[in-house]
Amino acid sequence: xxxxxxxxxxxxxxxxxxxxxxxxxxxxxxxxxxxxxxxxxxxxxxxxxxxxxxxxxxxxxxxxxxxxxxxxxxxxxxxxxxxxxxxxxxxxxxxxxxxxxxxxxxxxxxxxxxxxxxxxxxxxxxxxxxxxxxxxxxxxxxxxxxxxxxxxxxxxxxxxxxxxxxxxxxxxxxxxxxxxxxxxxxxxxxxxxxxxxxxxxxxxxxxx
Amino acid sequence: xxxxxxxxxxxxxxxxxxxxxxxxxxxxxxxxxxxxxxxxxxxxxxxxxxxxxxxxxxxxxxxxxxxxxxxxxxxxxxxxxxxxxxxxxxxxxxxxxxxxxxxxxxxxxxxxxxxxxxxxxxxxxxxxxxxxxxxxxxxxxxxxxxxxxxxxxxxxxxxxxxxxxxxxxxxxxxxxxxxxxxxxxxxxxxxxxxxxxxxxxxxxxxxxxxxxxxxxxxxxxxxxxxxxxxxxxxxxxxxxxxxxxxxxxxxxxxxxxxxxxxxxxxxxxxxxxxxxxxxxxxxxxxxxxxxxxxxxxxxxxxxxxxxxxxxxxxxxxxxxxxxxxxxxxxxxxxxxxxxxxxxxxxxxxxxxxxxxxxxxxxxxxxxxxxxxxxxxxxxxxxxxxxxxxxxxxxxxxxxxxxxxxxxxxxxxxxxxxxxxxxxxxxxxxxxxxxxxxxxxxxxxxxxxxxxxxxxxxxxxxxxxxxxxxxxxxxxxxxxxxxxxxxxxxxxxxxxxxxxxxxxxxxxxxxxxxxxxxxxxxxxxxxxxxxxxxxxxxxxxxxxxxxxxxxxxxxxxxxxxxxxxxxxxxxxxxxxxxxxxxxxxxxxxxxxxxxxxxxxxxxxxxxxxxxxxxxxxxxxxxxxxxxxxxxxxxxxxxx
Numbered sequence: 001x002x003x004x005x006x007x008x009x010x011x012x013x014x015x016x017x018x019x020x021x022x023x024x025x026x027x028x029x030x031x032x033x034x035x036x037x038x039x040x041x042x043x044x045x046x047x048x049x050x051x052x053x054x055x056x057x058x059x060x061x062x063x064x065x066x067x068x069x070x071x072x073x074x075x076x077x078x079x080x081x082x083x084x085x086x087x088x089x090x091x092x093x094x095x096x097x098x099x100x101x102x103x104x105x106x107x108x109x110x111x112x113x114x115x116x117x118x119x120x121x122x123x124x125x126x127x128x129x130x131x132x133x134x135x136x137x138x139x140x141x142x143x144x145x146x147x148x149x150x151x152x153x154x155x156x157x158x159x160x161x162x163x164x165x166x167x168x169x170x171x172x173x174x175x176x177x178x179x180x181x182x183x184x185x186x187x188x189x190x191x192x193x194x195x196x197x198x199x200x201x202x203x204x205x206x207x208x
Numbered sequence: 209x210x211x212x213x214x215x216x217x218x219x220x221x222x223x224x225x226x227x228x229x230x231x232x233x234x235x236x237x238x239x240x241x242x243x244x245x246x247x248x249x250x251x252x253x254x255x256x257x258x259x260x261x262x263x264x265x266x267x268x269x270x271x272x273x274x275x276x277x278x279x280x281x282x283x284x285x286x287x288x289x290x291x292x293x294x295x296x297x298x299x300x301x302x303x304x305x306x307x308x309x310x311x312x313x314x315x316x317x318x319x320x321x322x323x324x325x326x327x328x329x330x331x332x333x334x335x336x337x338x339x340x341x342x343x344x345x346x347x348x349x350x351x352x353x354x355x356x357x358x359x360x361x362x363x364x365x366x367x368x369x370x371x372x373x374x375x376x377x378x379x380x381x382x383x384x385x386x387x388x389x390x391x392x393x394x395x396x397x398x399x400x401x402x403x404x405x406x407x408x409x410x411x412x413x414x415x416x417x418x419x420x421x422x423x424x425x426x427x428x429x430x431x432x433x434x435x436x437x438x439x440x441x442x443x444x445x446x447x448x449x450x451x452x453x454x455x456x457x458x459x460x461x462x463x464x465x466x467x468x469x470x471x472x473x474x475x476x477x478x479x480x481x482x483x484x485x486x487x488x489x490x491x492x493x494x495x496x497x498x499x500x501x502x503x504x505x506x507x508x509x510x511x512x513x514x515x516x517x518x519x520x521x522x523x524x525x526x527x528x529x530x531x532x533x534x535x536x537x538x539x540x541x542x543x544x545x546x547x548x549x550x551x552x553x554x555x556x557x558x559x560x561x562x563x564x565x566x567x568x569x570x571x572x573x574x575x576x577x578x579x580x581x582x583x584x585x586x587x588x589x590x591x592x593x594x595x596x597x598x599x600x601x602x603x604x605x606x607x608x609x610x611x612x613x614x615x616x617x618x619x620x621x622x623x624x625x626x627x628x629x630x631x632x633x634x635x636x637x638x639x640x641x642x643x644x645x646x647x648x649x650x651x652x653x654x655x656x657x658x659x660x661x662x663x664x665x666x667x668x669x670x671x672x673x674x675x676x677x678x679x680x681x682x683x684x685x686x687x688x689x690x691x692x693x694x695x696x697x698x699x700x701x702x703x704x705x706x707x708x709x710x711x712x713x714x715x716x717x718x719x720x721x722x723x724x725x726x727x728x729x730x731x732x733x734x735x736x737x738x739x740x741x742x743x744x745x746x747x748x749x750x751x752x753x754x755x756x757x758x759x760x761x762x763x764x765x766x767x768x769x770x771x772x773x774x775x776x777x778x779x780x781x782x783x784x785x786x787x788x789x790x791x792x793x794x795x796x797x798x799x800x801x802x803x804x805x806x807x808x809x810x811x812x813x814x815x816x817x818x819x820x821x822x823x824x825x826x827x828x829x830x831x832x833x834x835x836x837x838x839x840x841x842x843x844x845x846x
Contacts, residue, residue: 137458139457158816170826179823
């Protein structure tokens with residue numbers, strides 16, 4: 001099977017839900033949902049820690065002084081849009097449309113990278129204002145929660161990129177389909193966590 | 209200095225792997241070595257044996273730690289192991305026994321038995337199965353290296369902050385605990401996830417959920433507890449690691465931190481953890497009692513629902529470990545009632561076992577002795593558990609030997625008895641020969657008597673006021689005799705373990721082939737050869753009832769009807785990547801322990817590299833052809 005053939009013709013023969021067409025694929029999808037369940041619990045623990053410690057800003061700036069809603073809102077829009085583009089990518093996969101899939105996953109990666117850029121800029125600003133990891137319990141909890149999420153975004157971007165490299169070599173087949181499907185599941189999860197961060201950390205931090 | 213050593217080792221390791229710096233012949237010799245086969249195996253039966261070996265080694269280490277502590281407590285004012293050394297012993301004993309003995313030994317049985325019981329050819333994720341084992345081993349080794357490289361963890365297995373922070377526990381002891389558990393915790397999580405998917409997706413035709421053997425059921429629920437119980441530990445360990453290594457302030461009250469957060473996170477994990485290690489033992493007991501009473505398990509459905517209920521309630525009761533923290537009467541009352549409620553499903557189980565025995569044709573094999581000995585022992589542990597669940601009572605018992613006696617009754621009387629019953633019961637299936645019954649019975653009676661001698665008396669020791677985790681007492685405390693009896697009991701248990709080791713060696717030298725079905729079994733694992741061929745079932749069996757094999761036997765048949773024609777069987781390839789990935793985790797952990805963040809980060813980068821290597825690899829496995837299967841099956845029947 002040469003990669004060239006794969007990319008154009010072989011994909012036309014894929015079933016309607018290629019990610020669940022094989023036993024391996026079904027195992028992967030179920031296993032990944034379970035992994036996301038475990039990740040949810042871990043993030044819940046970090047959220048709990050943050051909520052317990054967010055008042056302990058010591059000498060540093062408080063949540064009200066610190067957070068800039070417009071920029072965070074921009075990050076939120078970027079990440080939510082990237083979730084949409086990954087949906088279109090999976091839709092392309094279901095239509096056996098290799099080009100559509102690759103294009104929209106590519107857009108997802110770019111949006112993910114711009115989100116990371118904004119987050120790094122935000123952290124640099126905070127450090128300048130005296131909000132550091134070691135400065136207070138609030139700082140430790142904030143950077144742990146946000147940092148874990150950011151690390152997940154970084155991993156997602158890397159993961160999708162490497163999947164695209166694989167797909168360029170091998171085309172879209174029953175082996176690749178579950179991988180893209182899982183990556184998009186993961187991406188939605190990272191997005192949902194961010195929705196909670198936006199609400200619990202930023203919006204609630206502004207009002208309380 | 210240490211950093212340099214680690215760096216050199218890492219560089220050598222990286223260089224050897226990336227440059228292929230050894231010649232072709234050496235590689236071939238390496239690959240044909242028998243050890244390579246075990247390092248790269250993805251076969252659930254072999255991984256089960258690896259878990260068994262790993263768990264046993266740590267059992268010996270943890271046991272020696274216990275004996276040293278009991279020796280120290282033999283006389284008042286003894287100076288054999290005092291102060292920090294004693295703290296290190298008790299911390300390592302607890303942590304080792306829970307994480308590196310109870311769980312891996314249960315995983316050993318789960319790996320060896322579950323795919324056979326549900327009629328599967330392997331687990332859902334053979335690669336992850338191997339990875340889980342190697343991560344457990346690396347985590348355990350990393351933690352035990354602390355004995356060699358300086359100080360061991362000394363803040364108890366609960367590792368309470370602030371005594372676990374740099375200020376009160378200087379040196380690197382706690383770092384071994386944090387990183388060792390973090391690494392082995394990932395392995396455990398992976399293992400649990402693997403079993404859930406295996407049990408949901410890989411059952412043979414006709415094996416509906418309510419036809420699954422009870423060991424599979426309890427392992428299923430226990431795996432679900434692992435899945436949701438371990439992430440809080442992961443999160444908590446991250447917080448301690450950040451506080452100790454990177455100057456965070458989660459638990460430093462002066463910087464606004466709060467030590468109670470660790471207690472919550474630890475016990476949100478820690479309480480499900482005790483059900484993680486007891487539920488599979490319940491399952492083993494159910495299998496053993498039903499087989500050796502020659503009766504269908506009484507109240508199978510109620511057993512399943514009791515298991516699910518225990519699993520659910522297990523997450524609702526963590527605060528009962530924290531009654532004395534001072535969260536107020538309302539919180540304490542709610543959690544006290546929730547805790548007492550768990551006695552109901554557990555009681556259902558105990559009565560079901562008794563009713564299964566009632567009127568049965570009982571054979572007292574060693575496995576059955578352990579099962580029968582388990583019932584009163586575990587009930588004792590359960591009763592003291594209900595006593596501890598009452599907050600006013602708990603204020604009296606808290607941190608005394610009463611608590612020590614309680615949890616050893618449930619963990620040894622429950623989990624260890626269960627594991628030993630399971631080992632005697634499934635040993636012929638795993639290795640193809642039986643363990644000697646005479647030595648087995650000697651092993652049981654020594655262990656049973658030694659156990660009760662050690663721990664029954666500790667209830668009184670606690671009620672007389674001796675606190676746990678202290679390294680000595682005074683003559684005028686009048687607890688000398690009790691402590692001495694307890695110590696003698698501990699050594700009796702050690703003798704029992706030696707008898708077990710002798711039994712394994714003796715039975716290996718005088719092998720009695722077990723045949724397919726040495727116990728007149730009821731479930732699918734007894735329908736195939738011992739040990740099973742690599743593909744387990746030449747044809748997947750068709751299950752028509754609970755206790756599928758027994759059902760066929762009662763209908764006058766010798767084996768199960770196949771659910772598929774004979775055909776080529778697809779098997780996964782062996783791979784060395786799980787080992788490599790775990791090694792990278794190990795190097796990373798060691799790097800962080802030695803406060804060399806560069807090495808720690810490099811190790812992590814290598815972990816991700818291997819992960820992507822795996823993703824890029826096209827591994828379609830191989831097929832065992834029909835004629836080869838027929839040859840194997842014929843050979844087995846001769």
